[in-house]
Amino acid sequence: MPQEALGLLSPARHDLRPGDEGNVIVSVETYALAVPLAQPLADSTAALTSWTVPVVEIRTADGRVGTGISGVHTGSEMLCHVVDRYYAPALVGASSEDILGTWKRLYWLPTHWIGRAGVVHMALSMVDIALWDLAAQRAGVPLWRLLGGSADPIETYNTDGGWLNLSVAEVVRDLGSLIDRGWRRVKIKVGTPDWREDASRVRAVRKAVGSDITVMADANQRWDLATAQRMLPVLAEAGMDWIEEPVHADDLGAHRRLQAVGTVDVAAGESLYSYHAFTGLIEADAVRVVQPDVTRLAGVTEWLQVAQHAGARGLRLVPHAGDMMQVHQHLAGVVLSESPPLLEFIPWTQDVFESRSVVNDGFAERPQTPGASTAVRKEAREKWQLRGVGGRTSDD
Incomplete structure (x- = not known):
């Protein structure tokens, strides 16, 4: 099925103000980290040996990277898939500064009919956090x-x-x-x-x-x-x-x-x-x-x-x-x-x-580094990244 039929066309760039070209989203990448716990833990619904952090990194034309995260003990591949398959095509080429407009546009994709809660909504959270992280970075202040x-x-x-x-x-x-x-x-x-x-x-x-x-x-x-x-x-x-x-x-x-x-x-x-x-x-x-x-x-x-x-x-x-x-x-x-x-x-x-x-x-203590404190350490990704989870979409 063509992307037009799914409502996934990337937005045109004519809505950018002159000089805003650096804010254009050029790539979206997802992955997940399974972080082991110091000891097995359980509540009344789940027994845990690790905590998984799904991640989305949204890169803009000026080289900045905004990072959005979630936190789950199962299903990280589903969150990443929603971002990769449904959200990323609608993000690449858009302005990263249009946070509310992007939220509305992604929310009302056809995925709305199967995901006003749960996985689809949590995937939207990852994207939204990444855009706020970018906004705080550009402002040069913590979120x-x-x-x-x-x-x-x-x-x-x-x-x-x-x-x-x-x-x-x-x-x-x-x-x-x-x-x-x-x-x-x-x-x-x-x-x-x-x-x-x-x-x-x-x-x-x-x-x-x-x-x-x-x-x-x-x-x-x-x-x-x-x-x-x-x-x-x-x-x-x-x-x-x-x-x-x-x-x-x-x-x-x-x-x-x-x-x-x-x-x-x-x-x-x-x-x-x-x-x-x-x-x-x-x-x-x-x-x-x-x-x-x-x-x-x-x-x-x-x-x-x-x-x-x-x-x-x-x-x-x-x-x-x-x-x-x-x-x-x-x-x-x-x-x-x-x-x-x-x-x-x-x-x-x-x-x-x-x-x-x-x-x-x-x-x-309040963080002092510009952004949302979500940037992932390179060593952490090398150590804990889950194989086969995530993907990358770009304007290449």
């Missing part, structure tokens, strides 16, 4: 400064000590290590087949860390409504700051009922892929903690829309870090909000990037 954020450090909470495959004793040991290193906020996983085991885990952790440490719990959607209702008093008794994804992400009614009766905040967003999905959750008063993820939404462009909506409703805005905080360290604190910014920190992919995240005593 957070381009977006108007303050230079103040941002508090983080650490997720890397409370995994479900670890015994309670191991969780207590690992959380203690994080606390000794300066974190005052930590998260543990729940969602075992027996809610009583979850209750025991929550109580044991609270007893071990004391009352001065903020603890969150994450069920990764594994409870049904009845189980979640049983657990709410336990969570309240243990002083949990929030319960994350207590039930299926698409069950709006269950979220609303839990938030209406519980004193523990309900958090959600990791498994929501669009502004419209977040709007439904927010308008139903179904959550108090909104967790947009720039790699699940369609990039920085849509993330900002969700963040502004949540902030305007007085809700807590705490990004889910599928990117391991690499992009979110730029996004947190760039919209008006009554609550202070907070970031999720997981250290798995620090060695992938040229600009590592810097966290001291639980607070993330």
